[in-house]
Amino acid sequence: MSNAADPACLCGKCTSCVIFNRSVCHVASPEAMAQLNRISHIRKFARGTVIQGQGEASDIVGNIIEGVVKLSSASANGDDHIVGLLFPSDFFGRLFAEESRFAYEAVTDVTLCAMNKSGFERFLIDHPEVEHEMLKAKLDELDAVREWAAITNGHTTMQRVATLLFVFSLRSRNQRREPGDQSSNPVVHVPLSRRDIADYLGTTPETLSRNIQTLARAKVIRIINAKHFELLNASELVRHSGESREDLERIAAR
Amino acid sequence: MSNAADPACLCGKCTSCVIFNRSVCHVASPEAMAQLNRISHIRKFARGTVIQGQGEASDIVGNIIEGVVKLSSASANGDDHIVGLLFPSDFFGRLFAEESRFAYEAVTDVTLCAMNKSGFERFLIDHPEVEHEMLKAKLDELDAVREWAAITNGHTTMQRVATLLFVFSLRSRNQRREPGDQSSNPVVHVPLSRRDIADYLGTTPETLSRNIQTLARAKVIRIINAKHFELLNASELVRHSGESREDLERIAAR
DNA sequence: CCCGCACATTGATGTTCGTCAATGTCCAGG
């Protein structure tokens, strides 16, 4: 830490960061990266932890190193809706606002590259090239959120379920298999509970369960356990989603 | 135009722009504003014009001076969904991407302060303070889109209809009354067709119409004509929306 | 001024989905 002032020395954590080249950090100059090294620190949150409550003053931002975070909004009548999911390399927190409009909750155990919000805001002002990258990331995110909204809005529950499963299958393509998995089919890992999936898709756990079972009976998927599915027939799953394969690829890529 | 190089001379259109202090331009320095003056030009589009098609190369960006633009996404099965509406002072177009994910269509006659996309992108790189403002605007927009997604997702059609009407009533608060309007009640102007509203709310024109008529029969609104409604009982409308008044105010403010 | 067309409304009907309730399953802790 004491040698962070030397731009040439990058002995900090950023150089070995697993999400480095997918996060906004990758455009930072050596000098900027040294500064990021100084103001950031790794924090871990256990599954279920509310990292930031809805409407609370937001003081921590950063990048997700590992795990999944859900962004949810509880309305007056009590039911809450998941308006977004954050994965490794996604930016966490709400910059340039007093408080966060949404709650951030760790869906799995989460590792965060955390920074003080105002500290990072000052860093961005001093480093327009990083802020530029942040803008591009947020523009992409905006498209993705709108696209997802279009899907949840106008499709049947089955189409939404199929879409989610296929998108998650693309996302977990390169992940290691479940231990003991003998088959050559892809395994889809959905780290959310049925309730969370239902909240994300705008339905109920019951209806969701029925649709999953229907897909299983149709031999499109095989239910390994509550959070793992074997993908038996990808093209059938795409057909059930009502989307073109290209659109699904794009959604998964984000 | 020839004296645009003189930073002190702001004889261009920006100084008299009606949306100036609500758009990102308002943080521009005199020098930057002179440059904006040079690269921007007013363009008008008739109601119904597709300003930019879905998936088309995007070459024009800018601010909306007057009118309403809808952002829509047509899925493979043909039905399209409105994923956003743009009002005066909103930024138009998709920066830093080859093509636009969504179609932009003029819902009313539209006046645009248009700029060449790559020209404005270069401007932003040269003027980080404006890019910073753009980032803040997009972060706000992201929250607004997520919030709207939460509303359309988890509520009944009646709640969505009531929410839309109330939000539009707040937006048109300061607009002039329809000619011949004698009452002291607020008049809500919704410049969209029934089909567009239905697409925006994720329902059908038929169901939408039934809900509007139900609100009229309950004396919550009075239907002046297809696009104008007299607001008879605001608190009842809020009750039907299922949202708190504060949330609705925030959504309308954006 | 009337006609025709697009748009809005209304009606009838079937399907999907949410709700309530019961049962099944998995895992952690005693």
Add this chain to the structure above:
DNA sequence: CCTGGACATTGACGAACATCAATGTGCGGG
């Protein structure tokens, strides 16, 4: 190993909504 509790599934039913079809309304062009 057994037990309790959280979570997932299944069933039965009704309400909300999409769909199809017909009718009404308003507006611009001949």
